[in-house]
Amino acid sequence: MKKFIKTWGLLLAFIVGGLLPVLHVLAWAIPYCVGSMLVITFLGMNAQKLLPQKRHVAILAATVLLGMSGWAVLRAAGEPELAEAAFFSGILGVAAGAPVIVQMLGGKSEFAATALVLSSISSSIVISLLAPFVISSGGVDVSRWDVFCAVFQQVSGMLLVPCIVAYLLRHFYPESKEWSSRLSGVSLAIWLLTMAIVSASAVVRVADQPWSALLPYAAVSLSLCICGFTLGRLIGGRKWGFECAQCLGQKNTTVGIYLAMVYSAPLVFLGPALYLFFHHLYNTYQLARYNMRRRKV
Secondary structure: OHHHHHHHHHHHHHHHHHHOHHHHHHHHHHHHHHHHHHHHHHHOOOHHHOOOOHHHHHHHHHHHHHHHHHHHHHHHOOOHHHHHHHHHHHOOOEOOOHHHHHHHOOOOHHHHHHHHHHHHHHHHHHHHHHHHHHOOOOOOOOOHHHHHHHHHHHHHHHHHHHHHHHHHHHHHOHHHHHHHHHOHHHHHHHHHHHHHHHHHHHHHHHOOOOHHHHHHHHHHHHHHHHHHHHHHHHHHHHHHHHHHHHHHHOEOHHHHHHHHHHHOOOOOOHHHHHHHHHHHHHHHHHHHHHHHHHHHO
């Protein structure tokens, strides 16, 4: 049963969330779930490996490239709302859950954690600088300071607090370093619950939208998702390809959804919302493939 859950649990979580949209009322718990998973992950990390590399800088640059190139192409094509959806899908930093997924898939979670910290800082600055020039569809004056505060508020609770908690536990109770491996099943359970809530929230948000309205945004989000994972593989090469792909492909869509809903036209939030679905659909495939390979060994 445990192997089955590890292989297909993420897909089942999406299905459960889709069938039980009432779970969206638990959306308030998502930051706490993600924070709990990060505490478990951070406890088992080697602090000496949390060092920036040239690849981290390349990931940050590629993130800006994805967001701005998607925006520029669609803006030139006369699609301002799709352009903003592309911006909010591509410009986002690394998802808080990326180190967790990297750890589940046997990768180097320290690399992903470093990318998470760096991208959280850079995205707060970059988005606040670019958003006032990019956003025009919502008819709302965009303040750089307001955007910066919104981004910082979103990432701080899910990143800074888990870092501090993990540090204090490791410092005052060194035996806690062993908890990461022991609590891997708990971390997986929390992750599946989170994905069910996310799926339910997405269903509620798009329930009243016709397919004709969703498809253009889905195409934009899917294209950027494929580009992100592919470009990450190229940046990382053979040694770091998987980690870089996750860091560039798995994005903090919560920030994008929030900003799009506040500052842009009503449907722009569909860009990051659908991106969330696509990058977790790919994570489902990766988890299934990884666990099936382990069963054969």
